[in-house]
Amino acid sequence: MRNDANRQNRGSAETDAAQSQCDDSERRVKQEQRAQGQQSLAESTIEDESANEDEQLSHQRLEQQQPLPTVKVTPDPAEDNAREGDRLIPAAEEDATSADEDAKRRTTCAQRLRRHRETSRLNRPSAWGRKCLVLDLDETLVHSSFREVDNPDYVVPVVLEGQEHNVYVVKRPGVDEFMRIMGQYYEIVVFTASLSMYADPVLDLLDKSQVVHHRLFRESCNLYNGNYVKDLQAIIIDNSPASYAFHPNNAIGISTWFNDPHDTELLDLIPFLIDLTNVEDVSAVLGINHDHAALSL
Template sequence: FYTAEVTDCILNDTLLSIYSSSLKKPRSCNIFKALFCCLRGAQDARNPPSPSQDALLGPQDNGDVVKLSSGPSLLPEMTPQDQGKICVVIDLDETLVHSSFKPISNADFIVPVEIEGTTHQVYVLKRPYVDEFLQRMGELFECILFTASLAKYADPVTDLLDQCGVFRARLFRESCVFHQGCYVKDLSLLGRELHKTLILDNSPASYIFHPENAVPVVSWFDDVEDAELLHLLPVFEDLSQAEDVYTRLGELRAP
């Protein structure tokens, strides 16, 4: 029953809990939510998505590693204003927003996406505190959007979400490495020093090549009481001062 992704997520529950000492609010409920979301993912894997969803999410198989990117690095040279800052790779779906092909009455955005000649409406909910989170992150880090979704969906969503231009660059599915049925975000391809790079993502499979660079976040769907992004800000404010993210994350992991 347990897939590799579920196993990875269970193992990373421990990593989720390491930040509790930096936060004022207990995170135990969120850890259980993280496990639930992974188990839900395993159940969803047994139920094939609709054709439109499949077109956005892409095929899944157990093939070998396939690098979909090309060129010496995925990112341009760091701008003068970001010199000396840590690079933070930030996921989109279930980290900052949740999207659905089914109508949502309180959707923050409705984005038309054309798939195989047919236009579909994608209903997008913003995670609570996402605006405050992105504003502060843009002050502290060089922020890069990196999503395994298709650009035809993710680009217009990001246009609406990031109206202040926090993200210095956007990377989509074609920049991922396809590995054992998952789109993995290989940080070594970014063109940034790995000891000065972090990744914020709800899916452990996305950072399986670099788990030591990860700040896990609980998957979000529609919980209006969620405050995960707000609670993570003190952690990132701490990490923004680190000379080496491995050292600082190691200290946070220590009992």
């Protein structure tokens, strides 16, 4: 009996141990399954985030490849009309369709261009009824030098390349009387190939009678064959034939003056110039009765 009881107890203990081992195995399997599920969930989340990033990058690339929409701006006609007054030639109107509008626009352009040409060189005569007498400055009315001379009439400071230099100016004999008398008969214009930074202050000192109506400098000359040519339609007195190459029949040649104190050419010209005020076509007289230095063109 005791042996049977012992065998039953051992069997029951073995059964409990086996059951415990089964329970442990089931727990380990469940833990492994939970661990695998968590890992799968993490990997799935990572894959989803990576897919979202790839999708965003694809959208960005697509947006960069697509051209931006074009916005057409229609100009304001009122604004164009306000600016048109400042233009020499108005801008072409792309929407003009009729021949009448095209012809009107061409006429307007031609009128503005003509006004520009009339005012860009010499202004309209301010002394109506008088002829225009154009005078050269250097070696015609005065002589100037950077080297110091005895008894200069004026000393004019000019700045060249950042340095100040003195220009010594001597007046041609009779120039004051010549200018005063010619101012009574002509509209006087001084047209020089010198730079305005020098010529302008010289004329401020020379024109005591204030008879010079207009001043033109090198900026208004045309460079032709290495010479500065004065483009004009008037009477010009100049010592350089190159200056009046385009208008030889409107010119009176005068000798180059440096320092001769006995020179009288300006005074000698006064009576002749007074007579020219009564001539209708000065070029007909100057072309026949005066010797000009011929310039080969």
